[in-house]
Amino acid sequence: MCADRINRVTPSPISGFPEWSPAERLVEQQMIDRIRASFERFGFSPIETPAVERNTVLTAKGGEETERQIYSLTGLHPQSGGDTRDYSLHFDLTVPLARYVAQHNNELVFPFRRYQIQKVWRGERPQHGRFREFTQCDIDIVGDGKLSLLADAEIPAVISNVFNSLDIGDFTIRISNRKILTGYLDHLGFAESDAAIILREADKIERQGTDPLLQALDGLENGNSATDDILAIVQTSGSPAEVLDILSTIDSGERFQQGVDELATVFEHAAEFGIAEENVTADIGIIRGLDYYTGTIYETRLDDHPQLGSICSGGRYDDLASYFIRKAMPGVGISIGLTRLFSQLLQAGIVEGGGASVAQVLVTTPDESLLAKAIEIASSLRGADVNTEIFFEQTRLGRQLRYASRKGFKFAVIPLPEDLEREQIKFRDLDAGEEYTVALSDLPGEISRHLS
Amino acid sequence: MCADRINRVTPSPISGFPEWSPAERLVEQQMIDRIRASFERFGFSPIETPAVERNTVLTAKGGEETERQIYSLTGLHPQSGGDTRDYSLHFDLTVPLARYVAQHNNELVFPFRRYQIQKVWRGERPQHGRFREFTQCDIDIVGDGKLSLLADAEIPAVISNVFNSLDIGDFTIRISNRKILTGYLDHLGFAESDAAIILREADKIERQGTDPLLQALDGLENGNSATDDILAIVQTSGSPAEVLDILSTIDSGERFQQGVDELATVFEHAAEFGIAEENVTADIGIIRGLDYYTGTIYETRLDDHPQLGSICSGGRYDDLASYFIRKAMPGVGISIGLTRLFSQLLQAGIVEGGGASVAQVLVTTPDESLLAKAIEIASSLRGADVNTEIFFEQTRLGRQLRYASRKGFKFAVIPLPEDLEREQIKFRDLDAGEEYTVALSDLPGEISRHLS
Numbered sequence: 001m002c003a004d005r006i007n008r009v010t011p012s013p014i015s016g017f018p019e020w021s022p023a024e025r026l027v028e029q030q031m032i033d034r035i036r037a038s039f040e041r042f043g044f045s046p047i048e049t050p051a052v053e054r055n056t057v058l059t060a061k062g063g064e065e066t067e068r069q070i071y072s073l074t075g076l077h078p079q080s081g082g083d084t085r086d087y088s089l090h091f092d093l094t095v096p097l098a099r100y101v102a103q104h105n106n107e108l109v110f111p112f113r114r115y116q117i118q119k120v121w122r123g124e125r126p127q128h129g130r131f132r133e134f135t136q137c138d139i140d141i142v143g144d145g146k147l148s149l150l151a152d153a154e155i156p157a158v159i160s161n162v163f164n165s166l167d168i169g170d171f172t173i174r175i176s177n178r179k180i181l182t183g184y185l186d187h188l189g190f191a192e193s194d195a196a197i198i199l200r201e202a203d204k205i206e207r208q209g210t211d212p213l214l215q216a217l218d219g220l221e222n223g224n225s226a227t228d229d230i231l232a233i234v235q236t237s238g239s240p241a242e243v244l245d246i247l248s249t250i251d252s253g254e255r256f257q258q259g260v261d262e263l264a265t266v267f268e269h270a271a272e273f274g275i276a277e278e279n280v281t282a283d284i285g286i287i288r289g290l291d292y293y294t295g296t297i298y299e300t301r302l303d304d305h306p307q308l309g310s311i312c313s314g315g316r317y318d319d320l321a322s323y324f325i326r327k328a329m330p331g332v333g334i335s336i337g338l339t340r341l342f343s344q345l346l347q348a349g350i351v352e353g354g355g356a357s358v359a360q361v362l363v364t365t366p367d368e369s370l371l372a373k374a375i376e377i378a379s380s381l382r383g384a385d386v387n388t389e390i391f392f393e394q395t396r397l398g399r400q401l402r403y404a405s406r407k408g409f410k411f412a413v414i415p416l417p418e419d420l421e422r423e424q425i426k427f428r429d430l431d432a433g434e435e436y437t438v439a440l441s442d443l444p445g446e447i448s449r450h451l452s
Numbered sequence: 453m454c455a456d457r458i459n460r461v462t463p464s465p466i467s468g469f470p471e472w473s474p475a476e477r478l479v480e481q482q483m484i485d486r487i488r489a490s491f492e493r494f495g496f497s498p499i500e501t502p503a504v505e506r507n508t509v510l511t512a513k514g515g516e517e518t519e520r521q522i523y524s525l526t527g528l529h530p531q532s533g534g535d536t537r538d539y540s541l542h543f544d545l546t547v548p549l550a551r552y553v554a555q556h557n558n559e560l561v562f563p564f565r566r567y568q569i570q571k572v573w574r575g576e577r578p579q580h581g582r583f584r585e586f587t588q589c590d591i592d593i594v595g596d597g598k599l600s601l602l603a604d605a606e607i608p609a610v611i612s613n614v615f616n617s618l619d620i621g622d623f624t625i626r627i628s629n630r631k632i633l634t635g636y637l638d639h640l641g642f643a644e645s646d647a648a649i650i651l652r653e654a655d656k657i658e659r660q661g662t663d664p665l666l667q668a669l670d671g672l673e674n675g676n677s678a679t680d681d682i683l684a685i686v687q688t689s690g691s692p693a694e695v696l697d698i699l700s701t702i703d704s705g706e707r708f709q710q711g712v713d714e715l716a717t718v719f720e721h722a723a724e725f726g727i728a729e730e731n732v733t734a735d736i737g738i739i740r741g742l743d744y745y746t747g748t749i750y751e752t753r754l755d756d757h758p759q760l761g762s763i764c765s766g767g768r769y770d771d772l773a774s775y776f777i778r779k780a781m782p783g784v785g786i787s788i789g790l791t792r793l794f795s796q797l798l799q800a801g802i803v804e805g806g807g808a809s810v811a812q813v814l815v816t817t818p819d820e821s822l823l824a825k826a827i828e829i830a831s832s833l834r835g836a837d838v839n840t841e842i843f844f845e846q847t848r849l850g851r852q853l854r855y856a857s858r859k860g861f862k863f864a865v866i867p868l869p870e871d872l873e874r875e876q877i878k879f880r881d882l883d884a885g886e887e888y889t890v891a892l893s894d895l896p897g898e899i900s901r902h903l904s
Contacts, residue, residue, distance in 0.1 A: 058528075071527065147844075272823075
C-alpha cells in the first residue's frame with residue numbers, strides 16, 4: 001500500500017461531543033468510580049439499558065421541546081442491514097428506567113434500588129457548557145404501590161457520601177417539598193396554570209433577581225395582592241429548624257401542611273443518617289421540573305462555586321411508569337450530570353489532569369541484555385498488584401526517564417548489571433527525584449510501601 | 453392526573469439490543485471490572501471517544517459491507533436542534549482510535565498504550581448471537597514510526613492475565629504471523645488476489661472442513677499442484693517449539709522467513725512474561741482480517757467450549773492511521789467482544805446471575821421504634837466499607853427476610869429491643885441459615901470477617 005495515494009481525511013472535533021485527553025479521562029473515570037462506589041455502598045444495584053429506545057417509548061409523555069432534541073437512527077447506506085425507522089437514542093435515564101420497570105415488572109424485587117451510569121444524547125444547539133452527548137449518573141428507589149419517606153431521607157446521605165468522596169470542596173444540599181409552594185399558591189386562589197407561571201419565574205430569582213417574578217404576578221389576577229407573601233415564601237431558606245419554625249406559623253391548607261410535615265420527617269431522619277449539619281439546608285425557593293416531582297426535591301451546590309448551579313438534583317415522584325404500566329410506582333431519585341460537572345471542574349481548575357499513566361511504575365530497559373530480567377521484575381510488581389509498564393524500545397536511559405515523567409509515572413525502576421549482580425535494584429521516585437537501591441526481592445514490597 | 457386517561461405504550465424488547473436483568477448485569481459489570489484491572493495492570497490507560505464520528509471518518513477506509521451496518525443520526529422532529537446529517541455511531545473502536553491518535557498526535561506520548569471499553573453499534577440483520585449494540589474491550593500499543601516486537605510478546609501476557617482473572621475455564625491463545633502464509637503463497641507463485649481467496653477458504657476449515665479450500669484451489673491456476681503443501685501448512689499447529697521446528701525445514705523466501713523469525717521472537721519473549729505453557733500454541737491456520745493485520749495475529753479459545761469461537765483476537769498492523777495522518781504508526785492490539793462472550797457464557801451456564809443485590813447486608817427494621825438505631829447500624833457498616841441497604845417499609849420480619857433472600861443479600865441484620873438493651877445485635881447468614889448474636893460495637897468487624 002502506497003501511503004501517498006491515500007485520500008486523507010483530516011479529523012476535527014464535533015461540537016457538543018466532548019473528548020478528553022488521556023490524563024483528563026483518567027480523572028473523569030476516577031470520579032465515576034467514586035460515584036459508583038457511593039451508590040453501591042447504599043445498596044443501589046447497577047442496571048444498563050440500551051442506548052436506543054422505541055420512538056413510542058421516548059415520546060409517550062410528549063413535550064415538543066424534548067422531541068426536538070431526540071436523535072433518531074437511520075441507515076447510512078441505502079441497503080442498510082438494520083431496521084432503524086422506529087428507534088432513537090435515549091435523552092435521559094428516567095424514561096428508560098420507567099420502561100425497564102414496566103417491562104420487567106414481574107421479575108424485579110421491590111423496592112427496586114438501581115443506579116445507572118450511562119451516556120445520553122440530546123440534539124441541542126451547541127453552546128457553552130451544553131453537550132449533545134454526556135454521561136449521567138442516576139439513582140432511584142422505586143416502590144410497588146408505596147414507598148416510605150425514609151427513602152427520601154436517605155437520598156441526602158447518598159449525595160453527601162458522593163461529594164465527600166469526590167473531594168471537590170464544601171457543598172450544600174438544598175431540600176424542599178413541592179407540595180409547600182403548590183399548596184401555598186393553591187390556598188391563595190391561583191389556578192394550576194397560573195401557579196406554574198409563578199414557579200417558573202420564581203426559579204429565575206437566583207440568576208435574574210425578582211423582576212421576572214414581579215412582572216408575572218403583575219399580569220395575573222390577584223397577583224399584586226399576593227406579591228409580598230409569595231416573595232417571602234420563595235425566599236425562605238436556612239437551617240431545617242429555622243425554616244420549619246417559619247413554616248409552622250403559616251396556615252395555608254392541607255396540601256401545604258402535608259408538604260411541611262413531609263419535609264420535617266425527611267429532615268428528622270436525614271439527621272439520623274449522620275449527614276453533617278453544614279451540608280444541608282431547607283430552601284423553599286428551589287423549584288425543579290414541575291410536571292414530574294410531587295414531593296421532596298433536592299439540589300446540590302458547591303459552596304465556593306455557586307456559578308456551577310446545581311450539580312446533583314432530583315426528587316420524589318408519585319408515579320414513575322404511568323405511560324407504560326397501569327400500576328402506581330412511586331419513587332425518589334437523583335441525577336448527576338457528570339460531563340457538565342467534570343468539564344466545569346476542569347475549567348474552574350478544581351480538578352486537573354495529572355499524568356496520563358494509570359500505571360505507577362515504569363520498568364526501564366537501559367541494557368538490552370537485561371530485557372528478560374526487566375520483564376521478570378515487571379511481572380513481580382504486577383503480581384503484587386502494582387500497575388506496571390515496561391519500556392520496550394531500545395533507546396538511552398535519559399529518553400526513557402523523560403517518557404516516564406511526561407506520562408506521569410510515580411516510579412522508574414532501573415535495572416543495571418552492576419546492581420543485579422549483587423541481587424539489588426535501583427528505582428527512582430520521579431516526583432521527589434530521589435533514588436533508592438534495594439534488594440531485588442524487596443522491590444514489590446518497597447514500591448507498595450512508597451505508594452501507600 | 454387521572455391514570456385511566458393515559459394512552460399507554462406496552463414496552464417490548466428491541467431485537468439485537470440486549471438488556472440484562474439486574475443479577476446478570478452485576479456479573480457483566482464484574483467481568484468488565486476484571487478486564488479493566490488486567491488492562492491497567494499492564495499500563496494501558498483509559499480513553500473514551502464519542503459514540504459518534506463524522507461519516508467521512510467512518511467511511512475513510514471504504515468497504516461496502518461495513519457501510520451497510522452504519523447507523524446515522526437524524527433529528528426525530530422536523531425542527532431538530534441537532535445538526536446531524538454528517539454523524540454516525542461508531543461500529544468499532546479501531547477507527548475511533550486511529551482518528552484520536554491522528555487528531556491528538558502532538559499531545560500524545562508514544563508508544564501510546566490505551567484501553568477502551570465502550571458500546572459500538574452495527575445495523576446487522578439480527579440473528580442468533582449477533583448484536584446491534586454491544587460492548588467491546590480493546591487495547592492497543594501504538595508506536596510513532598516504530599514499535600518493538602516485545603509489544604507483540606506482551607499481548608499474550610495481558611490476554612492470559614484477563615482470562616485467568618475472569619475464571620471462566622482453561623483457555624488457549626493461538627498465535628501466528630500473517631507473513632508466514634502470505635509469504636508462503638507468494639513463494640508458490642499465487643497472486644495477491646488468489647492468495648486472499650485461499651486464506652478466506654482456509655479460515656473455514658475449523659467449521660466446514662477442508663472442502664471449501666480444496667474447491668477454491670481447484671479453480672485457481674496452479675492450485676491443484678500446491679494442494680498438499682497448502683493443506684499441510686494451514687493445518688500446522690502445536691507447541692511453539694514443535695511448530696517452529698517444522699517451519700525451520702521450509703524454505704519459502706524472504707517474507708515467509710521474516711514471519712517465522714518474528715514468531716520465534718514473540719514466543720521467546722512471551723515465555724519470559726511467565727505465561728503458562730498450556731495457555732499458548734502456535735497455529736499457522738488462524739487467519740484474521742486480511743486487510744488490516746500485517747504481522748503477529750492472535751486468537752483465544754476456551755478449551756471446553758470451542759463452539760464459542762475466538763473470544764479475544766487481534767494482531768500487529770503496520771499503519772493504524774494512514775487515512776487520517778501522513779505518518780507511519782505501527783501498533784498491536786486485541787479486542788474482546790464482551791457482549792457476545794457474556795451472552796454465550798450465560799447460555800452455556802458458565803457464568804450465571806446470582807443475586808441482584810450489590811450490597812452484602814440488609815439491615816431489617818422489625819420494630820419501627822428502632823428505626824433510628826437501624827440507620828445508625830447501617831451507617832457503621834457503610835463506614836467499614838460494607839455495602840448496606842436498609843429495609844424502610846413497615847412490614848413483618850418474615851417478609852423483610854424473604855426480600856433479603858430474593859435479592860441475594862449475604863447477611864440480614866435484625867435489630868431487636870431485647871438484644872439492643874444489652875448492647876448486642878443479631879445477624880443471620882442467609883446462605884448458611886445460621887444466626888449469630890454479637891456485641892453491637894463488634895458488628896462491622898464480624899460482618900467483614902464473615903465476608904472475607
